[in-house]
Amino acid sequence: MSSSPTRAWLPWFYGHTFLIQAITFVLRPTAIYRALELDVPAHWLGALGASFAIVPLLLAVPSGHAADRFGERRVMLVGAWLTVAAAAAFVLVGGHVWGLLVASVLLGVAHLGAVVGQQALVANRTDRSRYDTAFGHYTFAASAGQALGPFLIVLLGGRQAIPRTDAIFASVLAMSVVLLLLALLLPRFAQSPQGRAAASDGSVRSLLRRPGTVRALIVSCIVLAAVDISLVYLPVLGSERDIPAGTIGALLACRALASMVSRFFLGRLTAMVGRGRLLTGSVAVSAVGLALVAVPMPTWSLFVVVGIAGLGLGAGQPLTMSWLAESTPPGLRGRAMSLRLTGNRLGQVLVPSAAGLVAASSGAAGVLWLTAGGLVLAGISSRSIPTLPPPPDPRSSA
Template sequence: MPPAGPARRCRGPVTRDDAGVTTRAPAASPQRHVRRRALALLLIGTAVVHTTMFLAKPIVSYRVLALGGSEFDVGAVAAASALLPIFLAIPMGRFSDRGRVPVLLISGGIVLVAGPIGLANVESLLGVGLVNAAYGFGLLALMVAGQAVVVALSEPGEYDRNFGWFTASASLGQMLGPLLGGWVMGASSGPLLADTTTAFLTGSGVAMGALLAYGLVVVVLRGSAAFGPSMPDRGHDGAGRGSALALLRNRQLAVAVFVSFAFISGVDLLIAYLPVFGEHAGLSPSLVGAMLAIRAGLSFVTRLFLDALVRLAGRLMVILVSAAVATATMLAIVVSSGPFMLGTLMVLLGLTLGLGQPLTMTWVVEQAPQQLRATALALRITGNRVAQTTAPALAGGLSGLIGVAGPFVLAAVLLGAAGASVVPFLRSR
């Protein structure tokens, strides 16, 4: 019998009993030290991915402006990277559920390296938009695969801790990326177009670290059940079956997707519109940037201690309290006066807004059927991408009606609704 390839080996060795019936033993789960090593490599890769991503995001805008684009063009190019995931996240989740996580990790890592090189070499707005869309496709593959690996490496009681670390590593990259991009742009002294080229090539070099880390994850877990289909006892045909929309018939899973939608809307609206609020309040861009950095830094810290918070108060109670505090804080921004008060509000948002994403990841995993866990997480990602494309548009329209307070009122409404949606499940416990 010819030797089995990597995808076959993760399903276990083939044996034949006395009656001549061929069976395939299930692959062994990775040992504890192997899981720890793979998780550490995944966290390193995730931090590097988000460093590259958040280096590239603002540089793309500068590239568009350097090519003569308008503010509308900046928005259109930025939206290009978010639109594809709305339609492709769920198919990628199914692909992952069928045991193809290594393919997503390696192909996504290659796109992560190649994307900035492409952005550095295109000199038309259409080209930037197309390459940015392809770049978003690669980032989506890494997000879907990364979350699937966290599930595979976690025991049932470890989801909150491991997803907390996973999102904390993402927060670290989100802090480092803009700093690195700003330093590269500031150190360059040429025309804006040339400076963006240098920054993109730097981002591609950084991305090599993620590709290496993910390659090592594949090597460490090769042949184990971690890379098998979600239901190995039923084979590839059983894994990934079922309607993704049918998952939303589970009320708790549907609420978890909405809570994630609300929290990521709050973060994106804050990042997009706090500079506008600061301009009206007479705050300098550097001060506004420092306040946003405070928020991001505290979100990183709270995610590190997420497991302890859940053990202390329970997952749903943590979601409810964080949503309630974030709601009140968003409304308080509208009436805040002076940098000290605004800085205090950023501290509160840092302590609360960062909790929604990892907590809803665990909630979705626990509510989804085992064979559809990656698909359910991809459904959650789809909701996030819908939020990132619709919330800013709604906020812009609301700003036209009630002024600069509009985006913060919208964020408060969404976060308040998210907190209220959790209450029935608290009562039923």
């Protein structure tokens, strides 16, 4: 990221990115385990997963407009404050189903503010030639946080089928305070006159009319929904097959670690293969991996196929981010990223709710197979996204 005169803020930014994902990826599966403790019926688990996305679905585009108009840092600060509120809600009222729903909604809005601000910051403070590398590194930090979250379940839950949820909720409350401190350490970035003018005059409709935008949003939506399904229904699969909670936490961490690998090398992979081919291939790989997860197999084999799925799922998100950032003028990139998040949240509302109905009749395996089929459709759709001029090889400017 090169638009700022100094990179001193990058550690705070990557720390913020790391922590918001760690907090989210430990709270969401822990909420599912708490729901299982409370004997919540299986079809309600999908509704609990969807509660994370319902309100953010309505607030995503306004959040992007706020990032364009008022600055990325302010939106990230709001997200950090709401994260503290969500973690406190899990501690204080998480012993009831309605409390879990309220806390999940708060967490969803908090995550939205943090992520919209982060993605707009990367899009606005990065040279166009470095988008794939910058978004790859940004999502690498996010994956690192996603890996830490399940490890907390391993550390605090051990080999029990249901982990000690009280200890996890209390630990995450402390983490959320650190997240707020990191947001406060970020500098205030000046906006160019051209960016301010575009922020005032641009519209969502004009963004949607750009060739390939809708297809890119659909692909991003399905890929993130697949990540969500793995987060919610791997614990359910473990409960159905009597797999210890520690093993499920390790599997979730394995998926996140595999995603980190593909994201760290994303700039080089794009230079070698091309963004379009890499996007289609990564979605296809993730479809195969998720389909195999649902097949009964030894534990070591589960780690292999979850890792394969993680490699594919890891590349899809940053590739759609860099495509949108590259095809959107300054001053509208916050809204472009929020449009992507709107599609993602729509998928997070519809897919888990439909998954709950499937789970009631065919269990977690049926949900995973259905998700793999959706990824196949996403891969076909990705082939129609127009190819922008290829970015230069990042090794040539190193």
